[in-house]
Amino acid sequence: MLVTKLTKLLGIRVPVVQGGMQWVGFPPLVAAVSNAGGLGILTALSQPSPEALRQAIRETRKLTDKNFGVNITLLPTINPPDYEGYARAAVEEGVRVFETAGNNPGPLIKFFKSNGCIVIHKCTTIRHAKSASRMGVDVLSIDGFECAGHPGEEDIPGFILLARAAQELQIPYIASGGIADGRGLAAALALGAAGVNMGTRFMCTVERWVYEFGSPLQYKNAHQCYLSTIHQNIKDKIIASTEQDTIHIFRTLRNTARVFKNKVAEEVVAIERRPGGAKFEDIRHLVSGARGKQVYELGDPDAGIWTASGVVGLIKDSPTCEVLLRRIEREAEEVIDGLKALKVDEPLKAKL
Numbered sequence: 441m442l443v444t445k446l447t448k449l450l451g452i453r454v455p456v457v458q459g460g461m462q463w464v465g466f467p468p469l470v471a472a473v474s475n476a477g478g479l480g481i482l483t484a485l486s487q488p489s490p491e492a493l494r495q496a497i498r499e500t501r502k503l504t505d506k507n508f509g510v511n512i513t514l515l516p517t518i519n520p521p522d523y524e525g526y527a528r529a530a531v532e533e534g535v536r537v538f539e540t541a542g543n544n545p546g547p548l549i550k551f552f553k554s555n556g557c558i559v560i561h562k563c564t565t566i567r568h569a570k571s572a573s574r575m576g577v578d579v580l581s582i583d584g585f586e587c588a589g590h591p592g593e594e595d596i597p598g599f600i601l602l603a604r605a606a607q608e609l610q611i612p613y614i615a616s617g618g619i620a621d622g623r624g625l626a627a628a629l630a631l632g633a634a635g636v637n638m639g640t641r642f643m644c645t646v647e648r649w650v651y652e653f654g655s656p657l658q659y660k661n662a663h664q665c666y667l668s669t670i671h672q673n674i675k676d677k678i679i680a681s682t683e684q685d686t687i688h689i690f691r692t693l694r695n696t697a698r699v700f701k702n703k704v705a706e707e708v709v710a711i712e713r714r715p716g717g718a719k720f721e722d723i724r725h726l727v728s729g730a731r732g733k734q735v736y737e738l739g740d741p742d743a744g745i746w747t748a749s750g751v752v753g754l755i756k757d758s759p760t761c762e763v764l765l766r767r768i769e770r771e772a773e774e775v776i777d778g779l780k781a782l783k784v785d786e787p788l789k790a791k792l
């Protein structure tokens with residue numbers, strides 16, 4: 441077993457967190473990760489309202505008696521969602537671990553800490569990490585340039601960011617972005633991290649749930665049937681993809697996002713590269729959340745924009761979360777043992 445500051449703080453067996461994922465972080469996946477010994481995280485904004493988040497938390501509890509968290513992502517938007525309402529609903533439902541991401545997390549962090557919660561804050565620069573640390577977060581999730589979703593605008597690779605975290609941070613941090621296996625976990629631990637945060641890898645796992653309340657997706661009237669939140673076609677697409685199959689959109693709008701390189705993403709980038717650039721209005725029809733959601737529901741990889749990192753190149757199967765986390769744990773231990781074997785007391789004589 442690997443015991444780290446993260447496993448001790450969260451009471452989990454494996455130092456692996458499943459990061460918040462829009463349209464993916466639903467109860468079946470979250471429960472599967474927590475049941476497998478990691479920390480599953482529900483994505484608040486995938487629920488249409490704070491009340492719906494309450495239901496999702498209750499559904500998750502039916503599927504696991506283990507600890508799980510809730511992600512609240514603060515978006516750069518003119519009409520912000522009811523963040524406070526989502527946060528209050530989750531705390532009232534007894535959730536005690538939160539992942540925050542995005543700009544200006546201060547008020548949310550204050551609210552969670554005043555309610556005795558553990559806060560993991562995701563950030564892409566050491567400056568932001570230090571600032572969140574001063575706000576009282578418990579763990580920093582250090583998200584390198586490799587990550588799926590928003591890597592920030594400063595393009596700092598994970599290796600450098602983590603080594604800088606080791607130099608600068610006083611509180612535990614986990615490595616996020618580009619990790620899918622035990623080698624990645626072992627490398628993260630070597631860089632001083634207390635564990636890892638993974639997104640893309642968890643998209644390609646088997647998670648099932650029994651519907652009793654109706655679904656957040658299109659299966660509204662389904663009752664007591666087993667379903668997965670991501671269509672099998674998309675999982676097959678991920679398995680068939682390489683590390684070259686992602687692309688950055690919104691670079692010119694300074695809201696960079698790493699997404700799967702499909703026809704829609706390439707069209708967005710082409711519009712952004714037009715002489716004179718693009719305004720959000722020019723690409724709004726391509727990047728809507730409703731279209732992105734359809735990718736997972738209909739299993740059409742070109743239906744809209746969907747988030748993924750180069751980790752797709754590392755994914756060769758779609759195991760259960762239990763099998764995945766056991767494998768990651770075993771591989772990491774083997775790597776660590778292998779590294780120990782590199783250290784010898786006496787220099788070997790040259791064979792020449």
Ligand SMILES: Cc1cc2nc3c(=O)[nH]c(=O)nc-3n(C[C@H](O)[C@H](O)[C@H](O)COP(=O)(O)O)c2cc1C
Nearest residue numbers: 459460461462541587588617618638639640747749
């Ligand atoms: C499909 C998908 C949706 C995501 N949505 C969110 C989100 O809503 N909020 C958030 O903080 N991070 C989001 N992320 C980022 C993940 O939480 C995580 O930080 C990231 O995936 C790590 O990089 P990796 O994919 O290389 O493991 C998303 C990632 C994926 C793959």
